[in-house]
C-alpha cells in the first residue's frame with residue numbers, strides 16, 4: 001500500500017524547497033524564460049525569484065542566454081533580454097529498464113536526454129540475483145565509461161516489470177521474469193550508494209512523457225503500453241496517480257467480454273489483455289498463416305512463427321485477413337480507451353509498445369472506436385499520440401523517476 005499525501009505544515013526550509021521545485025519545473029516547461037515571466041508563472045515575488053536564481057546559477061543548474069526580443073518590443077532600445085534555461089549537463093540520472101529478456105542502462109542529462117548507455121540480452125530463465133548483479137556492473141561501467149563526474153549524478157531510477165511498491169522499492173511480482181518480492185531499491189542503494197527511485201516501467205514512461213516529452217503542456221495524460229501485458233500509467237497535474245492501493249492504470253484487466261471472453265491469467269474472463277497483446281496477435285496471426293499458406297503473411301514468415309514486425313508488414317502489404325484481425329484487436333482497445341476517457345478525461349493518451357510499432361495499421365480503428373464510444377464529444381478532445389522517446393522510452397522513463405525526485409527535492413540529490 002502506498003500512501004502519499006502532501007504535508008500540511010511547512011517549515012521555512014520546506015517552503016524554500018517547494019519554491020525551488022516550482023522554479024525548476026517552470027524552467028523545464030517554459031525555457032528560455034525571463035525572471036519576470038518566472039515570477040508571473042510561479043506566483044513568487046521577483047525578489048524571491050532573483051535570490052533563488054542566483055543560487056541556481058551559482059550551482060550551475062541554471063544558465064543565462066540572450067534571447068530575441070518579442071517583435072513588438074524590437075524597436076525599443078536597451079539591453080538584450082536575458083533568458084534563463086536549465087543547464088542540461090548540470091546534473092545526470094541513471095535509468096535502468098528491465099525488459100523481458102533484456103537490461104538497458106542509460107545515463108541521461110537533466111533534460112532526460114540519454115548521453116551514454118549499455119544494453120544486454122539475457123535468457124528469460126536467468127536467476128534474478130544474476131540479473132541484478134549484472135545490472136549493477138552495467139551501471140558502474142556506464143558511470144566510468146561516460147566520463148561524467150559521479151558527483152553530478154543525482155540518482156538512479158528503476159523501471160520494473162509487474163507490480164511495484166514505490167514506497168519500499170520492492171518489485172512485488174514480475175510474472176514475465178518470475179521475480180517475487182525483490183528489494184530492488186535496497187540492493188541497488190547498498191551496491192551503488194546513490195538515491196534510488198523504483199516504479200512500474202509503464203508508470204515511469206508516463207512520467208517521462210509528462211516531465212520531458214509530449215505531456216509537458218497537458219494537465220492529465222495516460223500512457224498505454226501493450227506488449228506481453230497491457231497497462232497504463234496515469235499522470236495528473238504533473239504527478240503520477242497511484243490510487244488507493246497503487247493499482248491505478250491496470251487497464252489490461254478491464255472487463256471487455258464478461259460472458260464469452262477467454263480466461264485471463266488474473267482469474268477473470270474477457271479482460272482487455274486476452275483480446276489485445278503481442279502474444280494474442282501472434283497466435284491469431286499464426287492461425288491466419290496456416291489457413292492461408294499462399295497469403296502475404298505466410299510468405300513473409302516462410303513457415304516459421306511470425307514476428308510482430310512481420311504481422312504489421314503483411315497488413316501494410318495488403319493482407320486483408322491480417323488487417324481484419326488487427327482491426328478487431330484495435331476495436332477492443334478503442335472500447336477500453338473510451339471507458340478510460342469517460343472516467344479520466346485525459347487531454348493526451350500516448351500509445352506505446354507494439355501500438356507505436358504498428359501505429360499506421362492499428363491507430364485508425366483505435367481512434368475511430370474511442371471517439372464513437374466515448375460519452376458525448378469527450379473522445380474528440382483527446383489527442384492520441386505515439387511516444388516521444390521511442391525506442392528509448394524505457395530508460396528515459398526510468399531516469400525520469402530519479403530526475404523527478406531531484407526536481408521535487410524528495411531525494412538527497414539537491415545540495
Ligand SMILES: [Zn+2]
Nearest residue numbers: 253264266271
Ligand atoms: Zn485479467
